[in-house]
Amino acid sequence: MDKKLIGVDLGGTTIKFAILTAAGEIQQKWSVETNILDDGAHIVPDIIDSINHHLALYDMKPEQFIGIGMGTPGTVDIKAGTVIGAYNLNWKTKQDVKSAIEAGTGIKFAIDNDANVAALGERWKGAGNNADDVVFMTLGTGVGGGIIANGQMIHGMGAGGEIGHINVEPNGYLCTCGNKGCLETYASATGVVRVARDMAEEFAGKSELKRMLDDGEEISSKIIFDLAKEKDTLAAMVVDKVCYYLGLAAANLGAITNPAYIVIGGGVSAAGKFLLNQVEDYFQKFAFPTVKTSTKLKLAELGNEAGVIGAASLALAFK
Known part of the structure; x- marks a missing residue:
């Protein structure tokens, strides 16, 4: 069975999710509200819970996925998987997103700035013709x-x-x-x-x-x-x-x-x-x-x- 991808688009009002084929075709998508209360402390746990909930819903296991990729506001350290300065999320301090999501889902995780991620999307499957x-x-x-x-x-x-x-x-x-x-x-x-x-x-x-x-x-x-x-x-x-x-x-x-x-x-x-x-x-x-x-x-x-x-x-x- 071909392995899938999970894409997460983290915004100030909603978090969008999608399960895609390795060729970039969306198979399932959903969204949840972004809870920015308590200095944005609920955001990462909500992402983990939503992914795990939907994998259970679709009877899928972590080993069926190549990885999770996420776009986020703020300044991203790609290698460390951390985010800082995402003020519309109330993230005032450095957030260790990668380690938390990998531990919570059992799936490898990569992250970049949301504008960069949108650029990658348009390049891969949109007007950029790859x-x-x-x-x-x-x-x-x-x-x-x-x-x-x-x-x-x-x-x-x-x-x-x-x-x-x-x-x-x-x-x-x-x-x-x-x-x-x-x-x-x-x-x-x-x-x-x-x-x-x-x-x-x-x-x-x-x-x-x-x-x-x-x-x-x-x-x-x-x-x-x-x-x-x-x-x-x-x-x-x-x-x-x-x-x-x-x-x-x-x-x-x-x-x-x-x-x-x-x-x-x-x-x-x-x-x-x-x-x-x-x-x-x-x-x-x-x-x-x-x-x-x-x-x-x-x-x-x-x-x-x-x-x-x-x-x-x-x-x-x-x-």
């Missing part, structure tokens, strides 16, 4: 991602692939990291709204977005993109500026790694081809000539399943 060189940019509450070169995830000394903190506007918006002008401050869901508020102050023409902002209505990146699609002048200007920064960052990433694909995912990417085409225009403007013709920009294909699929792929190292 190419050796893929960059994944995820545009959500922040901007994250991962860089895969020669088939290996780039970690550097721990902060490799911090795509959201590429500087695209020296002395620009202040970022939560303490620097100014990071891509995240312009191209995240909150960054898009920030750009809109600033541009609205100087905009004097007719615009529904301008009216909404002036009236103090709640706006989101989705509203801005929807209005831009309807040819709202201010919204179109905002989207153009955001795509300028994304295209610039993509061109710089292309110059460093010349990947087969730069894949764009996350909530903001729901704007689809409308976003991608404008990013592509700026990418073509800024990219190194060889990169323009060899690197392709694509939208992510796996959605919420990228995390569990990419996490499961970590366990393939145990084959």
Whole structure:
């Protein structure tokens, strides 16, 4: 009988699980709520209990699995299997995740940062077509991602692939990291709204977005993109500026790694081809000539399943 993989995608509100074949096909999936009380002390025991419960439910044994892979927020020591600084999980101190889960399940365990894991998922079974060189940019509450070169995830000394903190506007918006002008401050869901508020102050023409902002209505990146699609002048200007920064960052990433694909995912990417085409225009403007013709920009294909699929792929190292 072919051995299986378990993928775990640990988030601040839910923990997603999946049992997959060694080829990356999902066979079962489920989720539980993330209990972050008591400094996140319940999270790892809940993961162990949920895996053991479902293995009993499906009449499966630990020896039927190659391993468990998990993506998590925070700073990960891959070799030690520890996590620190995952504040949305209330993990304020170092968590020894690997040893606890291996002891609790009897299955080998591997872990990486959640953005890296999503990148691995898109590379393996999504828009990356399992190419050796893929960059994944995820545009959500922040901007994250991962860089895969020669088939290996780039970690550097721990902060490799911090795509959201590429500087695209020296002395620009202040970022939560303490620097100014990071891509995240312009191209995240909150960054898009920030750009809109600033541009609205100087905009004097007719615009529904301008009216909404002036009236103090709640706006989101989705509203801005929807209005831009309807040819709202201010919204179109905002989207153009955001795509300028994304295209610039993509061109710089292309110059460093010349990947087969730069894949764009996350909530903001729901704007689809409308976003991608404008990013592509700026990418073509800024990219190194060889990169323009060899690197392709694509939208992510796996959605919420990228995390569990990419996490499961970590366990393939145990084959």
